[in-house]
Amino acid sequence: MNTALVVAAGSGLRMGSAVRKQYLEIRGLPIVAHTLRIFDRCPLVSRIFLAAPQTDFDFCRGRLLSSIDLHTPVDLVPGGEVRQASVWNGLAAMDADTDVVVIHDGVRPFVTPEQVSACIREAATHGACILGIRATDTLKYVSDAGLITRTLDRKGIWQAQTPQAFRYALIVEAHARARREGICATDDASLLERMGTGIRIIPGSRNNIKITTPEDLQLAAALLSMGQPHSPH
DSSP states (O other): OEEEEEEOOOOOGGGTOSSOGGGOEETTEEHHHHHHHHHHTOTTOOEEEEEEOGGGHHHIIIIIGGGSOOSSOEEEEEOOSSHHHHHHHHHHHSOTTOOEEEEEETTOTTOOHHHHHHHHHHHHHHSEEEEEEEOOSOEEEEOTTSOEEEEEOOTTOEEEEEEEEEEHHHHHHHHHHHHHHTOOOSSSHHHHHHTTOOOEEEEOOTTOOOOOSHHHHHHHHHHHHTTOOOOOO
16 A cells, blocks of 8 residues: 655745645645645555644644545644654554555645656655756855855756655654654655665656745746646656
8 A cells, every 4th residue: 555645734934924835725725735636646545644733633624625525535644843753743643554655745736646656656666766857057055154165066966856755664764763863854865865775766847846935836826827737857
């Protein structure tokens, strides 16, 4: 059984809104509702866990989940103070016989079911797989004083995206080790990197944006109005 964990427990401070960013609406539906629909359409996902602030559970059961007709069971798990804690709570709630876990940011509503399935298949074979895109811009390393110190070689550099898929036992081990050692990472793949685990990366899409600012929200509305197009990678 493959399980999806959609992480939507953030406060969305960079959005500058009184409403959490995952609940802001695009074309009448909260952002995270659009995301859940994608995973519901993925034939390789048998169950979905949604990590959300526990104080929002009534909203999630009511306004959120009742607004979309999902066929895949959705379980709510309480989010933590940081993303990594939210993921851990989701992993702890899953069945021990879970095969592959696919972890995704709730505010990335433009991934496709095909991309999710590709990540799951690669993780089943290799142990871990994430989506990403090759860096195309010139990369500068900048000091705390705002001065460029050097230009980085972008050859071989990719920008990580989600979903990120892992064999269940492997990602549980990585998170458990990080908790013991007091490590906090910005994505789940980096926890496996610390263990020396090889991770596959496959091309995502430049439209697989993470909505974090008002400008992102405007772009998302434009993409959705165009039928969720996905640019070539």
